[in-house]
Amino acid sequence: MPKIVILTGAGISAESGLGTFRDVDGLWTTYDLNDVATPEGFARNPALVHDFYNARRENCLGAAPNVAHAALARLEQGLPDGEVLIVTQNIDDLHERAGSQRVWHMHGELARSLCAACGHRWASPAVTAPSDPCPACQQPATRPDVVWFGEMPYLMDEIFEALTECDLFVSIGTSGEVYPAAGFVRLAGEAGAETLELNLEASANARDFDTQIQGKATEIVPAWVAEVLES
Incomplete structure (x- = not known):
């Protein structure tokens, strides 16, 4: 996992x-x-x-992937196979075009x-x-x-399993208002994972995260990835 x-x-x-x-x-x-x-x-x-x-x-x-997408692809490439999983609410393919290999689209494509x-x-x-x-x-x-309003997001069983077994859960650019994704941080935290929010501003569920970093995704995501890879 x-x-x-x-x-x-x-x-x-x-x-x-x-x-x-x-x-x-x-x-x-x-x-x-x-x-x-x-x-x-x-x-x-x-x-x-x-x-x-x-x-x-x-x-x-x-559209083209930005440096935040590229940074996440670099994170995946810089760590052992299988250590990074991206679960996205987005239906675009910018993660894949940036080079990320393991992307689960919970809302389709x-x-x-x-x-x-x-x-x-x-x-x-x-x-x-x-x-x-x-x-x-x-x-x-x-x-x-x-996935439209009123429909069940994809891969929920697999996502829940990954959340309960990961060491770190990171939320990037989400509002914290749309469930079930808004509940991921609590699920991961209760299972023992560290939790981090990277967002332009505090989300609706920001209080559920251990750490928050606010700013533009194109600035804070590459900086965070560089810190992880250096450590």
């Missing part, structure tokens, strides 16, 4: 130009989340949902599509539409392979 489990949220990708739910003028503000990020919204208007995720996919493809009829998953094209057939069952039931 990994010795270091790192949870990343929207804050680590914000400096790459990928907006968060809370951005005043970002992509999210032009859509109602009930329309584009729930199973009910997809049932009502699948075309709107596909348009929204096509725009997010285009935004992601135009923009780069993947899912068949709502048979559950088959496949690499998504840049643009999708409601009429796109599933490669496995041929039904026109293509949806983004992302």
Whole structure:
């Protein structure tokens, strides 16, 4: 099992130009989340949902990993195999493009599509539409392979196991408001792990961490990684 489990949220990708739910003028503000990020919204208007995720996919493809992503990849490469696990709430692929090999996407991935009829998953094209057939069952039931509000995040059993066996839990760029991820720090801490928050500002659950460091992810994450690798 990994010795270091790192949870990343929207804050680590914000400096790459990928907006968060809370951005005043970002992509999210032009859509109602009930329309584009729930199973009910997809049932009502699948075309709107596909348009929204096509725009997010285009935004992601135009973004590049920043130095915080690169630092985490360097951490993984600088420690023995298997010691670092990234669990991300982000659906972008910036961790992978930066070089990280062990990344679990608990909320799915923009780069993947899912068949709502048979559950088959496949690499998504840049643009999708409601009429796109599933490669496995041929039904026109293509949806983004992302976890919407009201759906269960992926890999939860594996994540809980990793949290209870790690030595250090680090949260980077998360709000501390969205469960179950907001509960990870307590689970890891109760199992004996040290806990560290790296964030632009204190999160909603900042009191649950042993240590907090505040600042831009592109500044504090590389500094922390350098400290770990030097020690």
